[in-house]
Amino acid sequence: xxxxxxxxxxxxxxxxxxxxxxxxxxxxxxxxxxxxxxxxxxxxxxxxxxxxxxxxxxxxxxxxxxxxxxxxxxxxxxxxxxxxxxxxxxx
Numbered sequence: 001x002x003x004x005x006x007x008x009x010x011x012x013x014x015x016x017x018x019x020x021x022x023x024x025x026x027x028x029x030x031x032x033x034x035x036x037x038x039x040x041x042x043x044x045x046x047x048x049x050x051x052x053x054x055x056x057x058x059x060x061x062x063x064x065x066x067x068x069x070x071x072x073x074x075x076x077x078x079x080x081x082x083x084x085x086x087x088x089x090x091x
Contacts, residue, residue: 023089023090024051024052024087024088024089024090025087025088025090026085026086026087027049027085027086027087027088028083028084028085029046029083029084029085029086030081030082030083030084031045031046031081031082031083031084032079032080032081033076033077033078033079033080033081033082034078035078037076037078038075038076039061039064039065039071039075039076039082040061042064042076042082042084043057043060043061043064044057046060046064046084046086047060047086049086049088050086050087050088051087051088051089052086052087052088052089060086063085064082064083064084067083067084067085068082068083
């Protein structure tokens, strides 16, 4: 019974992901860091572009770090390129 429940839950997640993907698209952006920028300021800027729904700041910032593993070793510096992903409503 537990396996059936887990299987049905997994199927529901897959179906909802497919529906979500058809009404939203993932934007993959690159940001050139300028003097005075911080990871926080970059996250705030791109969170504002995300139209999928409210995002939690720490989770969004963590996603940026996952895309740019070098951020685990040091802060952003002017001249760096930071990859950022966010969702927008498909038109």
